[in-house]
Amino acid sequence: MDLLDKIFVAPFRDMVDLPDILVQTLWEGFVAGILYALIALGFVLIYRSSRIFNFAQGVMVVFASLAMIWFNQKGIPAWIALALALVVMLVMAIAIERIVLRPLIGQPDIILFMATIGITLVLIGIGEWWFGGENQAMITDKLGVPGEQWDLRILGGRVSIRQQDVAAVIVAILLVAGLLVFLNRSQMGRAIRALSDDAQAALSVGISLHQIWVLVWFLAGVIALVTGIAWGARVDITFNLQVIAYKALPVLMLGGLDSISGAIVGGLLIGILEKLFEIYWAQPIMGGGSETWFAFVLALIVLLFRPQGLFGEKIIERV
Amino acid sequence: MNITANPAEAAADPHAGAGEVLLSVNDISLSFGGVKAISDVSFDIRKGEIRAIIGPNGAGKTSMLNVINGFYHPQQGTISFRGEVRSRMRPHEAAKQGIARTFQNVALFRGMSTLDNIMSGRSLKMKANFFWQAIRFGPALREEIEHRRRVEEIIDFLEIQHIRRTPVGRLAYGLQKRVELARALAMEPDLLLLDEPMAGMNLEEKEDMSRFILDVSAQYGTTIALIEHDMGVVMDLSDRVLVLDYGQKIADGTPAEVQANQAVIDAYLGVSH
Numbered sequence: 001m002d003l004l005d006k007i008f009v010a011p012f013r014d015m016v017d018l019p020d021i022l023v024q025t026l027w028e029g030f031v032a033g034i035l036y037a038l039i040a041l042g043f044v045l046i047y048r049s050s051r052i053f054n055f056a057q058g059v060m061v062v063f064a065s066l067a068m069i070w071f072n073q074k075g076i077p078a079w080i081a082l083a084l085a086l087v088v089m090l091v092m093a094i095a096i097e098r099i100v101l102r103p104l105i106g107q108p109d110i111i112l113f114m115a116t117i118g119i120t121l122v123l124i125g126i127g128e129w130w131f132g133g134e135n136q137a138m139i140t141d142k143l144g145v146p147g148e149q150w151d152l153r154i155l156g157g158r159v160s161i162r163q164q165d166v167a168a169v170i171v172a173i174l175l176v177a178g179l180l181v182f183l184n185r186s187q188m189g190r191a192i193r194a195l196s197d198d199a200q201a202a203l204s205v206g207i208s209l210h211q212i213w214v215l216v217w218f219l220a221g222v223i224a225l226v227t228g229i230a231w232g233a234r235v236d237i238t239f240n241l242q243v244i245a246y247k248a249l250p251v252l253m254l255g256g257l258d259s260i261s262g263a264i265v266g267g268l269l270i271g272i273l274e275k276l277f278e279i280y281w282a283q284p285i286m287g288g289g290s291e292t293w294f295a296f297v298l299a300l301i302v303l304l305f306r307p308q309g310l311f312g313e314k315i316i317e318r319v
Numbered sequence: 320m321n322i323t324a325n326p327a328e329a330a331a332d333p334h335a336g337a338g339e340v341l342l343s344v345n346d347i348s349l350s351f352g353g354v355k356a357i358s359d360v361s362f363d364i365r366k367g368e369i370r371a372i373i374g375p376n377g378a379g380k381t382s383m384l385n386v387i388n389g390f391y392h393p394q395q396g397t398i399s400f401r402g403e404v405r406s407r408m409r410p411h412e413a414a415k416q417g418i419a420r421t422f423q424n425v426a427l428f429r430g431m432s433t434l435d436n437i438m439s440g441r442s443l444k445m446k447a448n449f450f451w452q453a454i455r456f457g458p459a460l461r462e463e464i465e466h467r468r469r470v471e472e473i474i475d476f477l478e479i480q481h482i483r484r485t486p487v488g489r490l491a492y493g494l495q496k497r498v499e500l501a502r503a504l505a506m507e508p509d510l511l512l513l514d515e516p517m518a519g520m521n522l523e524e525k526e527d528m529s530r531f532i533l534d535v536s537a538q539y540g541t542t543i544a545l546i547e548h549d550m551g552v553v554m555d556l557s558d559r560v561l562v563l564d565y566g567q568k569i570a571d572g573t574p575a576e577v578q579a580n581q582a583v584i585d586a587y588l589g590v591s592h
Contacts, residue, residue, distance in 0.1 A: 187438070187445045187463070194428045194439045201426035204388060205506060206414030206443035 011280035020157030033271020039248040040263035042220040048196040055116040058245020065228030066131040078142035089221025138232025168230035250299035256309035347396035356382040371557035378563040389413040419508035429488040440505030493524035513545040
């Protein structure tokens with residue numbers, strides 16, 4: 001009886017009784033969701049144009065961030081370090097296309113997936129040799145991101161909003177908007193969509209596979225750097241951070257691998273539900289710690305009913 | 320059993336400058352594993368002509384187009400385009416040299432509108448760099464407007480104004496084929512390869528498409544090679560016909576000559592052994 005009350009009654013009573021805590025929880029979930037969505041976006045971009053599931057997306061976040069911090073530590077101003085980190089990601093995209101993707105054209109998807117695991121290991125190796133293995137603090141303050149927080153006295157209580165989180169949300173929204181404009185309005189964006197719609201036809205109108213691959217890997221690198229900056233405001237950057245990429249997996253299962261809007265909605269959904277579940281159900285009932293597994297269980301449940309995810313194109317297999 | 324057009328007929332050809340060879344295929348052989356798709360086929364396509372490639376199913380017609388635009392690489396033989404023997408070539412390089420094509424099964428970008436599909440045919444003509452294109456400003460904007468103008472001309476030419484904004488996935492099959500032709504024309508190709516442009520069309524649609532093909536040839540002077548099964552269409556449209564059967568060339572000549580050729584009649588009607 002007590003358990004039923006804890007599952008079905010108490011959480012909702014608490015939400016109504018203490019609306020300030022509910023708002024705080026929703027905001028925290030929203031910010032986390034934005035970050036999940038960003039990582040998932042990196043996956044979607046590469047998957048759509050080359051049907052490759054890029055295992056290295058998480059490591060790219062760490063690699064791009066460490067590169068920027070390293071340049072800054074060498075005395076280069078933060079904004080120029082940011083630009084140099086983008087150059088590093090461009091060089092990485094070109095190298096990956098030349099050395100890994102081009103020789104593997106036409107190979108089965110699983111081989112390309114394995115290749116991205118290889119890329120992950122190589123990037124970790126290069127990263128530890130170049131930048132060292134220590135934890136690094138993100139240089140958000142030097143990029144002009146304020147470190148204060150606003151305490152809003154509303155709803156009969158207090159809601160704290162960190163300005164870094166607000167900045168992360170704004171940057172993420174700008175990035176996504178820019179990406180959508182680029183994909184939908186520019187000739188290059190058209191070429192990327194063309195390639196994902198019908199590769200053969202895209203080649204026949206003169207779209208270069210190699211150019212597009214470099215472009216999407218570079219864009220995934222840009223997204224990785226932005227993710228790193230936003231995430232780095234909350235925790236130190238180390239190669240262990242690459243596991244955040246695994247958080248993108250349930251997001252992708254929910255949103256579908258080929259849908260940009262799916263990645264965004266999926267990310268927000270998981271971020272918010274995960275926080276709500278943690279605060280209102282997991283902590284009272286089992287003492288918390290649900291954030292490591294909740295997203296995966298949620299994705300599993302969704303997959304049972306909709307194998308293509310919430311927004312993915314319907315998979316019709318002819319037998 | 321080769322028949323070549325005689326000089327008197329070539330001179331009477333309605334296309335000015337016909338006779339100059341645009342593309343020549345020399346002793347091409349292509350096999351997949353143990354299966355020979357094309358064996359020792361040679362032929363040429365002259366500037367300005369409409370060249371038909373016909374033959375029963377599995378004769379190697381589509382394989383031949385795939386060789387010409389770089390999807391397949393023949394094990395033997397050479398191809399020269401505009402007098403230059405070309406080496407192993409990728410599809411986008413063939414496109415860059417001025418070879419456009421359509422596909423047997425409509426290959427459009429289904430998520431896009433008619434306009435975007437045709438605009439994607441301008442990919443190679445866009446010169447503004449990456450950065451300007453990305454933010455769609457300055458030179459890129461001027462360029463986009465110029466390309467839009469060219470694309471609108473093609474849209475008018477093929478009479479598809481009314482479906483300009485429609486996602487192509489929603490169009491009727493005949494219209495999809497027309498959009499595919501428009502996309503190929505947007506590349507302003509020197510050589511246009513059409514793989515069964517009239518397959519699955521009704522009579523009216525076939526007549527429209529035939530008219531467009533003739534107009535493209537007359538108005539833009541584009542050289543066209545087409546695969547087609549409808550013999551009436553082939554005889555009406557084409558200047559010369561290449562006949563393939565089991566990957567081999569069995570005849571090559573004017574429609575009338577090919578029609579009268581015994582090997583062709585045997586290939587189509589079957590022959591008792």
